[in-house]
Amino acid sequence: MGVEKNLANLGIVTTCLDKVLNWARKNSLWPMTFGLACCALEMMVTVSARHDIARFGAEVYRGSPRQADLLIVPGTLTKKMLPMVLRLYEQMPEPKWVIAYGNCACTGGVFRTYNVIQGIDQYIPVDVYMAGCPPKPESLLTAIMMLRDKIDKESLKNRG
């Protein structure tokens, strides 16, 4: 305690690296500007003043996947759209997280048909599933809260 107290007097705080990185990452989730179907409209509303996703540092929707670290998959994903989504995901730099937003992105939803992907998790790893058709903006905020808790538990030892 004696050393830390002396450091604090010099304006220095000691902590572990995991905590600093996780604190920075979870408070600056930058989602990618990306919509697939009606869920995307709810996602846009989440940015608006009433719900204000900016309270959690996640309002900076980036136009380029290279600047984003959160991929929200909002809506029905068709087989024809899948190659583009995979390409965008692969262009995002690590560390990156994925929210499957809405029933369609989670499981294909009501579209149990030949042209719809039955869940994005068949192709890319998903961190948070959010059910709903479409889920309310509050649900997206909940998903981001869950993702923040998850990021908080991450460690450099198992994820860079």
Add this chain to the structure above:
Amino acid sequence: MNRQEIIDRIQEKASSLTMGTSQGIDCPEVVVDKQHLIEFMKFLKEDEALSFDLISDVTAVDYPARTPRFDVVYHIFSIKNGQRIRVRVPVGDGDGVESVTCVWRGAEWLEREVYDMFGVTFYNHPDLRRILMEEDFKYHPLRKDFPLEGIEE
């Protein structure tokens, strides 16, 4: 020009090209043999009284038990008269019809959709590729024998 006058005009001028005319529930309906399709479509568009100048839709109907199996259905609108007409062309499985893009250029994508969904070929079409499904898709999903959930690869 009302519906009955449309049918009268077709019977008067082009009865040799048609296999039958009738008054459908919503608009006049004509069945045409595929050999006479282009000639009849040109008549519909270029006849001064009829003037069917806008192609609204091209689609098809699958009758699995019937020979020939498909009906290609054209919905055409006359801006001048404010009237619609429906033209049906029977066509067999694996067969095709002449493309009407030489009459209405706007039929190009509509015919591509029919080709994609039903597997009906359109001869002399400028760019006959799939329009909705991915290019390496092997089936025609709006056929009645195609399962809704698709075929496992």
